[in-house]
Amino acid sequence: MVRSEGRRGFFEKKPGKKLYKRGKEKNLLDAAASVLLVLFALFIVSPVIVVAVRAFSEGTKPFVDFYVWKPVYLRGLANSLVISLSASLGTVLVSVLAAYVFAKVKFRGRSVIFYLYIIVMMMPFQVTLLPQYIVSRRFELYDSPGAMILPGIFVPFAAFLLTQVMKSVPDELIEAARLDTGSTLRIIWHIIVPTIRPGIICAWVLSFTEQWNAVAEPIILMETREKYPLAILLNEIQPGDILGFAATLMFFLAPLLLFSFFEDEVMEGLGDYGLK
Amino acid sequence: MKIKRIVTITFFLLFLASVAVFVFFGPQIRAALSPEVTYDYPNFAEAGGRMLNVLPSSAVWTGEDGGTYVWKISRSDEFPEPAFVVNACPLAIEKEKDGKVYFGFSYGSIDSSDAVAVGWDTDLKEGMCVRPER
Numbered sequence: 477m478v479r480s481e482g483r484r485g486f487f488e489k490k491p492g493k494k495l496y497k498r499g500k501e502k503n504l505l506d507a508a509a510s511v512l513l514v515l516f517a518l519f520i521v522s523p524v525i526v527v528a529v530r531a532f533s534e535g536t537k538p539f540v541d542f543y544v545w546k547p548v549y550l551r552g553l554a555n556s557l558v559i560s561l562s563a564s565l566g567t568v569l570v571s572v573l574a575a576y577v578f579a580k581v582k583f584r585g586r587s588v589i590f591y592l593y594i595i596v597m598m599m600p601f602q603v604t605l606l607p608q609y610i611v612s613r614r615f616e617l618y619d620s621p622g623a624m625i626l627p628g629i630f631v632p633f634a635a636f637l638l639t640q641v642m643k644s645v646p647d648e649l650i651e652a653a654r655l656d657t658g659s660t661l662r663i664i665w666h667i668i669v670p671t672i673r674p675g676i677i678c679a680w681v682l683s684f685t686e687q688w689n690a691v692a693e694p695i696i697l698m699e700t701r702e703k704y705p706l707a708i709l710l711n712e713i714q715p716g717d718i719l720g721f722a723a724t725l726m727f728f729l730a731p732l733l734l735f736s737f738f739e740d741e742v743m744e745g746l747g748d749y750g751l752k
Numbered sequence: 753m754k755i756k757r758i759v760t761i762t763f764f765l766l767f768l769a770s771v772a773v774f775v776f777f778g779p780q781i782r783a784a785l786s787p788e789v790t791y792d793y794p795n796f797a798e799a800g801g802r803m804l805n806v807l808p809s810s811a812v813w814t815g816e817d818g819g820t821y822v823w824k825i826s827r828s829d830e831f832p833e834p835a836f837v838v839n840a841c842p843l844a845i846e847k848e849k850d851g852k853v854y855f856g857f858s859y860g861s862i863d864s865s866d867a868v869a870v871g872w873d874t875d876l877k878e879g880m881c882v883r884p885e886r
Contacts, residue, residue: 543774544782545881547831554775557768702832729767737760 531721538722552706563628564683575638597632623697634679641675678745779833786881790871804854823869
């Protein structure tokens with residue numbers, strides 16, 4: 477850290493002062509901090525625990541109702557899966573190509589377009605909701621899963637994240653690959669994608685979660701109840717109805733399992749690349 | 753770490769498979785789980801100088817409150833396939849004779865166009881899906 481002579485950094489103590497307490501006092505402080513953090517973590521997780529306990533309070537009957545006797549909620553779950561998987565996979569495909577252009581291809585106006593991406597990314601979704609409605613009407617996608625999937629594919633966040641990831645790929649690697657094959661798509665598929673696999677998975681999981689939790693867009697872009705995702709239908713369940721807890725548990729099972737499976741890649745994608 | 757991945761992906765695939773199975777084969781599963789009931793429509797008969805509805809005595813059951821009820825079978829729009837559910841309807845019996853019950857018209861009860869369950873093997877519950885057979 478570069479600093480002027482005679483000035484201390486913020487965390488530096490006066491010479492002779494102990495930065496940390498040693499021995500028993502340090503252990504007590506650490507233990508107290510650990511207890512506080514555990515309590516805080518339990519506080520954060522408590523709604524999930526409450527939902528899980530209440531969902532199983534009547535045995536498996538609420539889940540039998542969810543799967544068999546209340547098929548509208550199961551259909552909502554299926555709609556959520558279709559919309560989220562399609563939109564997130566499309567997002568990754570488009571964003572990898574866009575990220576390659578932003579990170580590795582030099583052309584006039586590249587920075588301007590990239591900053592436009594960032595500006596659009598920072599806009600609240602309500603700003604683009606009306607244009608999405610108009611476009612869905614114009615393309616006759618209104619009240620169809622396409623009205624959710626198509627706008628969901630072209631989200632700027634994934635391109636932004638993958639651009640940062642792709643900047644870490646050495647240019648020499650691409651130049652060496654170009655000697656073997658002149659095809660850019662083959663270079664992307666065979667060289668770049670395996671190299672930035674954690675970043676791609678991170679972008680995919682985050683896009684999936686964003687689409688999964690979308691509430692306002694389906695209300696505006698769809699009107700048939702059978703096509704609603706489960707996020708909308710959860711509002712219709714009566715308070716205190718155990719089926720509501722079972723449906724909520726099923727609702728957050730998919731992103732929970734995905735995140736659990738890809739935890740390492742998501743952490744690497746957000747941690748290592750997000751800091752750059 | 754590897755065990756965690758195997759367990760997680762197994763659960764996720766089971767989750768996807770369960771959703772797919774119940775979405776595509778839900779009607780068949782519901783039909784298999786629904787009890788079969790025999791139904792009939794009320795007939796007319798004269799009793800004591802009045803025209804009354806007639807049903808077999810097997811259609812009538814006593815509720816927890818001591819009242820007499822029948823199971824009315826009606827179409828349900830809750831399911832993607834055509835399905836029938838039973839709802840309890842009160843019945844004011846005026847006369848019972850030779851295995852038949854005679855009742856008049858009353859608000860909230862059944863009329864001659866309503867299908868009524870006259871025989872069932874398993875206990876029925878309000879709103880339960882059934883497979884009506886004549």
